[in-house]
């Protein structure tokens with residue numbers, strides 16, 4: 001049975017932390033592929049600074065050239081609030097021969113009880129949790145925990161840096177070029193060159 005990992009996120013912007021965790025899940029669990037899936041409207045947070053289309057493009061740029069990574073545009077195309085239960089109901093229905101794994105960072109585990117229809121979601125997919133220092137990973141839900149090299153990096157930090165510091169080594173080069181070309185997050189076209 002094909003093993004499909006889904007890394008759902010806002011990807012505002014995608015960064016090296018996302019690529020590292022996806023890669024560790026791929027190898028640790030023996031997945032056949034990992035699909036990066038940007039949400040349209042994030043269920044639990046405000047999203048500003050880039051459009052859904054721009055977040056999708058950045059996710060494509062970040063994963064390009066890695067044959068075991070793909071982009072799943074299902075939630076962007078569906079619109080509305082991107083509840084994982086609704087999405088995974090559709091994806092598992094469309095691909096009955098695949099086994100789905102939903103990859104989450106250790107920081108999200110504590111919040112799982114408030115996810116939409118979580119008791120049904122855990123019957124559709126298996127959660128892979130990527131350990132992160134400082135976060136409580138105790139949960140009543142079944143989460144397969146994996147180790148990963150850690151990067152203290154978040155999209156929030158990158159949005160805050162973009163106006164006056166380079167994003168070099170923190171996001172893939174093509175993602176930084178796109179951010180500057182589109183002047184996302186208050187950035188300037190050539191701020192990364194000195």
Ligand SMILES: Nc1ncnc2c1ncn2[C@@H]1O[C@H](COP(=O)(O)OP(=O)(O)OP(=O)(O)O)[C@@H](O)[C@H]1O
Nearest residue numbers: 008009010011017021104105108151153154155156
């Ligand atoms: N540095 C990181 N290490 C491990 N997991 C991460 C890291 N950054 C994000 N994640 C995980 O990646 C998934 C998608 O995250 P998301 O796209 O919202 O990025 P984020 O950096 O957490 O964003 P923001 O700062 O805007 O909240 C989530 O499961 C999150 O826990």
Ligand SMILES: O=C(O)c1ccc[n+]([C@@H]2O[C@H](COP(=O)([O-])O)[C@@H](O)[C@H]2O)c1
Nearest residue numbers: 008009010039043044083084085115116
């Ligand atoms: O379905 C839910 O209730 C739910 C609640 C919080 C987060 N999620 C999903 O978890 C993934 C990571 O969330 P975020 O907020 O870090 O982008 C993303 O795919 C979200 O749609 C899903």
